[in-house]
Amino acid sequence: MWERGLVLSAPGKAILHGEHAVVHGKVALAVALDLRTFLRLRPCAEGRVCVRLPGVGVLRSWDIPSLQALRSGFAADFDESKPPSVEQLDTLREFAGIAAGATAPESLATLAFLYMCLAISAKYGDVPSMDILVWSELPTGAGLGSSAAYSVCLAAALLSACGAVSCPLKEGESTARWTEEELTLINSWAFQGERVIHGNPSGVDNAVGTWGGALRYQSGKITPLKRVPALRILLTNTNVPRSTKVLVAGVKEKILKFPAIIKPVLDSIDAISQECQSVLEVMSANPSPEHYPVLEELFDINQHHLNVIGVGHPSLDRLCRVTASHGLHSKLTGAGGGGCGITLLRPDTSALAVEAAKRDLCACGFECWETSIGAPGVTLHSSSSLKAEVLHALTES
Incomplete structure (x- = not known):
């Protein structure tokens, strides 16, 4: 006891x-x-x-x-x-x-x-x-x-x-x-x-x-x-409420309406997940700066896919534009329709660049945390x- x-x-x-x-x-x-x-x-x-x-x-x-x-x-x-x-x-x-x-x-x-x-x-x-x-x-x-x-x-x-x-x-x-x-x-x-x-x-x-x-x-x-590398990220809450149930139902409706279009998008998202897993496993064994552009590109592609299936939001588009203006890459995380986004920070991303991005995101009414994953x-x-x-x-x- x-x-x-x-x-x-x-x-x-x-x-x-x-x-x-x-x-x-x-x-x-x-x-x-x-x-x-x-x-x-x-x-x-x-x-x-x-x-x-x-x-x-x-x-x-x-x-x-x-x-x-x-x-x-x-x-x-x-x-x-x-x-x-x-x-x-x-x-x-x-x-x-x-x-x-x-x-x-x-x-x-x-x-x-x-x-x-x-x-x-x-x-x-x-x-x-x-x-x-x-x-x-x-x-x-x-x-x-x-x-x-x-x-x-x-x-x-x-x-x-x-x-x-x-x-x-x-x-x-x-x-x-x-x-x-x-x-x-x-x-x-x-x-x-x-x-x-x-x-x-x-x-x-x-x-x-x-x-x-x-x-x-x-x-x-x-x-x-x-094994997972400890990647630095910015986590941003847009403070836009959303219903996961409604968003999930919307994706299902799109699949039923346009199966030949949406199903390949879901297959592509699946491939992104598997490619990212492979990259993370390689990074854990042999960390190298060359892996970050790959992870950034996967973020960009997936964010576009998520917009295609209808779970984006103007607040998330704004988040991506603001971070892109500082040379950073972002995507939504979770249900979408508002909610949160994550931004990858490379090892060489300066503290000044991070602070500038956080300042601009907070000016949009968002909340930001610099943290890590893994x-x-x-x-x-x-x-x-x-x-x-x-x-x-x-x-x-």
């Missing part, structure tokens, strides 16, 4: 190539962003479970006897191999005072926490008294895997608290990772959290959050890439390894 405070984190994700084509059986490459969600877990001596998510306005606390009584009603039905039942979620909503059908981030985050807390403790031990604080560098609702990073952090923390996985950080170490077997268990429970939040997720986001690096996804099969998955941290702003958030909240 865990007896000391823990700090852990999990990365967000971006789709490098394969958006929308993946819905039709093609390859997609998902990559871990070095923008992370952090969780601090502390023992609580008051016989309570507290969870605080200041980013979405959650501050909840329950006494242990109430949670145990709630859990006893359907403890036998908790299992990481099957999805939460409608009855379970309805019971948890009633307990937490969450309205039926509520989809606000704070409601879903609370529901996921309650389900995972009760389910994991039902299988591995009593509900421990604990205080959980979550802080994130990831924006919510931007298609960057914020909910999956949260679910991965929760799974790792709760499994550690119940003694189902180890606490691998040793004295003097700054970071540590779990064993492959333990990561598989963390991922399976994180997927349950994603099921609570999203209903029927693919499992890609939580897998990226668990293992990090890059994953190949095709027709339900997730394959981690063995980041490590869920990680245990010592306090000394945390960035100043993260440490401040986790100690002052």
Whole structure:
């Protein structure tokens, strides 16, 4: 049983190539962003479970006897191999005072926490008294895997608290990772959290959050890439809301209307994903500046394809024009129709050029982050390894 405070984190994700084509059986490459969600877990001596998510306005606390009584009603039905039942979620909503059908981030985050807390403790031990604080560098609702990073952090923390996985950080170490077997268990429970939040997720986001690096996804099969270079990128949020469901339906309609035109475009996007995977694998073994023009050209071609299938947006066109004026190459990432875009930064891209591009993008009303892809998955941290702003958030909240 865990007896000391823990700090852990999990990365967000971006789709490098394969958006929308993946819905039709093609390859997609998902990559871990070095923008992370952090969780601090502390023992609580008051016989309570507290969870605080200041980013979405959650501050909840329950006494242990109430949670145990709630859990006893359907403890036998908790299992990481099957999805939460409608009855379970309805019971948890009633307990937490969450309205039926509520989809606000704070409601879903609370529901996921309650389900995972009760389910994991039902299988591995009593509900421990604990205080959980979550802080994130990831924006919510931007298609960057914020909910999956949260679910991965929760799974790792709760499994550690119940003694189902180890606490691998040793004295003097700054970071540590779990064993492959333990990561598989963390991922399976994180997927349950994603099921609570999203209903029927693919499992890609939580897998990226668990293992990090890059994953190949095709027709339900997730394959981690063995080695991935840490590529620098600009990540830009246009702040234009969009509906993934509507965009996916629009692509399907185009396929039905113009099959001889759109199907070859999806085949080409598939080829881009596979070519990019090959380039990344070569770069991992033998990094060379000559690979960057290839990656840039793949970005350009794919962005045009995504416009052809109808998931572009004037805001994304503007993003691409602004970065092109600084000699940089961009594409949308995720569902499109607004949302986010990624811009590749070559090793020789100067800090001045990056700052100028960020300034011009922010002048458009966009938000920008300079980060990298290929980041490590869920990680245990010592306090000394945390960035100043993260440490401040986790100690002052």
